[in-house]
Amino acid sequence: MVDTGLRMKRHSIWRVIRSVLIVVVALLLATVIFYWTRSLQAKDELATQRRVLAEVLQTHGEEGLLEMAGISVNNIFYGDNGVTLFQGDVAMYRYSADELQNISVYELANQSVVHITTVSDASVNTFLEILPVQGTGSGIIISQDGYILTNAHVVNGAAKLSIRLYDESNHTASLIGVDQENDLAVLKINVPEKTKLQPIKFGTATTLKVGQKVVAIGNPFGYDRTMTIGNISGLGRPVRTDANTVINGMIQTDAAINPGNSGGPLLNGRGEMVGICTTIHTTTGGFQGVGFAIPVDTAISVIPDLIRFGKVVRGWLDITMVQLDSSIIEYASLPVTSGILISQVVSGGLSEKGGLRGGTQKVQYGSSIIFVGGDVIVEVNGAKVSEYSDLYSALISTHPGDKVPVTVMRKGELKTFQIELVPRPEKLEWTVR
Secondary structure (H helix, E strand, O other): OHHHHHHHHHHHHHHHHHHHHHHHHHHHHHHHHHHHHHHHHHHHHHHHHHHHHHHHHHHHHHHHHHHHOOOOEEEEEEEOOEEEEEEOOHHHOOOOHHHHHHHHHHHHHHHHEEEEEEEEEEEEOOOOOEEEEEEEEEEEEOOOOOEEEEOHHHHOOOOEEEEEOOOOOEEEEEEEEEEHHHOEEEEEEOOOOOOOOOOOOEOOOOOOOOOOEEEEEEOHHHOOOEEEEEEEEEEEEEEEOOOOOEEEEEEEEOOOOOOOOOOOEEEOOOOOEEEEEEEEOOOOOOOOOOEEEEEHHHHHHHHHHHHHHOOOOOEEOOEEEEEOOHHHHHHOOOOOOOOEEEEEEOOOOHHHHHOOOOOOEEEEEOOEEEEEOOOEEEEEOOEEOOOHHHHHHHHOOOOOOOEEEEEEEEOOEEEEEEEEOEEOOOOOOOOOO
């Protein structure tokens, strides 16, 4: 009887323990299910909040988003390291974010801008006396040893060049080199050791976007280091200069550029030079919202040659060429509508060694003798070639010794050859009617 009672007692205890364990497990499962459900709900709520906030951000921008959070924002400045917010009453602040950026750009770059005065003997009075004519422009200090970048048209024909620095000191400058095709020139001044020059900070034009803010600093109408602000309004513009050359890839801006701004820098928001202010499109002689600047990358590519050689040493093809017209195309039964005919190649020259062929049939062309039957150039260095100006543009960034692809039409078939370039002659002579 005792054993039976003990067994019943033990059985009862195990039932209690089992019941407790079941209750504990059930509570644990319920707790896990509860928090898991809460987690899913929170995740859904977070996803909903993110979706709503993204819609607010897209519709109302950062300011609208911050306003929803109860933060009063007067201005937002975007930078490489994030954003700067101007909160609260704007009266608490001396400058806005945009103003601070403009001030920073000016303080960083204005001492790098110089005032150029040119004197040329170009005017004759009624007594047949030659009178000096004075002009002005802007320039950019590019090195601590006195090299200055400007436009070629600023210094063309100048018998004397004078540079006024930010400290109002004046220095005689010498002309080091000129690139008429890109309207660029390099000058040189010698200054006392105590005069510390402030070279401009170079940027790049390759990352510019239409709508991006830019700053121009120059000397319009003789007012030293004047700052104007605008936007990039166009990129890659071909612009014909007063010298009747076309500069490709120009930057178009609505930052005010007036007479005297030529040769000054166009700057981005970090104070880096992205262009050289060059010309305006105007019907009145004053600024009308369309100005142009040479990309700084173009200047960077030619400055070494201008300093070393006084000119840009560009590559060329050692051939005699003729621009096609309808009469030549019809006479020679050519399967093209435009291009450059290779009349002759230099015997033993690089073009001949590279595979190009000249003509074999001598014909009278106007007042000149040309040879037909040779290759017709239709593409050079990846650029289509229809006329002489296309060939200029295709080779403008090349140097002697470079190899470029030249595609020609030969007996109805397109062929491409890698041709090594020679130095371009000082004066190019074209065969004309």
